[in-house]
Amino acid sequence: MKKITFIASLLFYTISFSQIHINEVDVDQTGTDVSEFVEILSDSPNFSLEGYIVVFYNGSDDESYKRVDLTGYVTDSEGFFIIGSSATPGVDISIGTSNTIQNGPDAIAIYQDEVSNFPNGTPVTNVNLIDAIVYGTNDDDDPELLAGLDQTVQYDEDLNGNKDTESIQSDGAGGFCVIAPTLRATNACILSVGESKADVFKIYPNPASNGYLYINSKLSGVKNVSIFDVLGKQVLKTVLNGDRLDVSSLKSGVYILKIEQERTSSTKKMVLK
Template identity: 25%
Template sequence: MKTTLLKKTFMALALVVCTTSFAQIDYTFDTDDEGFSVTGPGSSSSHSATTGVLTATTGSGGSNLQLRKSANDIGNPTTLTTVLLDFKNNSNANSLVLQTVSGGVTTIETIAITAADIAEQSYQIDVPAGSTTWIGSFQLRLRFVNTAGNLDGGSIEVNRIQIVDPSTLSIEENTLSAFNLYPNPVKNILNISTNNTISNVAVYDLLGKEVISSNTVKNTLDVSTLSNGVYVIKLTSNKGVATKRFVKE
């Protein structure tokens, strides 16, 4: 009786794990490049992943910079149809192309991005309904280009790439996710750029321990007492709650 009950319990837990594991795909680059490679025409291309940031660089004269991940399984193609990206663009790239490769290169969607950013920006790419190539396992490609010519040899600092179900994104989260942090990495004073009214800010280490909390936030936060490393900042405002990561150096 006990054995049967334990088996049923383990089977239920396994089902929960399998079900929730595909609710969202999250690449955070905390320890490595998450299987992404970097390529593109030009004199050279390289990438490195440290303290939660994937930095991709291409030599000047290249027409594009590509982030590639092979055997990328997005799970249920009918629900995981939104790609969220947080990155700082230190180059003259002004367009980002989402592509898949499975028997041929297929462009899914193209969005405009800002060039020569002074702070990290957040972007969202929605996969068009009925896209037959957004299915199962394929090579995922993110291609950065300058629509007027070649790239200038700058870098792209990618903080996070997520593939999510758009129904899980609330209006408040979308509105507040536009806030920016700079400088990032930061030594002493972290600036918070947002049009919303901040009522509370909290900072957590990667173990989930709250290390800073304040209800009297303007648009700056003193992080000089923190040890070097990666942290998560949580903002509460009149538009809702949102989080982002930053690096203390």
């Protein structure tokens, strides 16, 4: 019975963490921003978006200014779904003609919730949150949006000085890069030639049995570390200055470890004995 329950928990974890996510956003362009968009990607094609909503948050007051109900829609044969300006090629839901998405510091979030629970002016929340991105265009970080949406990095569309011609794209490992838009196509993010995200962070021992885990990195600076159980509940969140992570407060079992450092992110399975 315990084995069945554990397998069911893992299945629930997979479903809750891998249904849909924010794949790309383009929030600033030349002129009046007539082709802004948010691209959602599902892990499976033709995925039903029943019960999902997208909420846009204003960084000036950390409250919502727009909401989009996805009920009744499905992703396409490649898993893509586009919300954006009416002139955006292939847009699935149009939210206006120009200046439809604020430039930052702001946020966009996906929830599995009723749209009626998010009237304009709703304070930022992580309840029923599926995915989120906090972003700007060469703006100071918004700590309230970051904390309210369980994020640690505010992504800058003007990172390369090309905010009018580049977008923020998921790198497939929990982070984002800034590069030329790839609407309804595979994102162009790369870490470096011949090197993958998995090569950046090394964790050991795994399984861990002495209450400590070591996280080695090829990058510099502090590491933002989050640990989730198989039900998707965050059980530990800390800022790590060195390599040694204290996990003695956690029970034996399987966990998901998320590491973020210098705008690079990686997610790994972790086992505690």
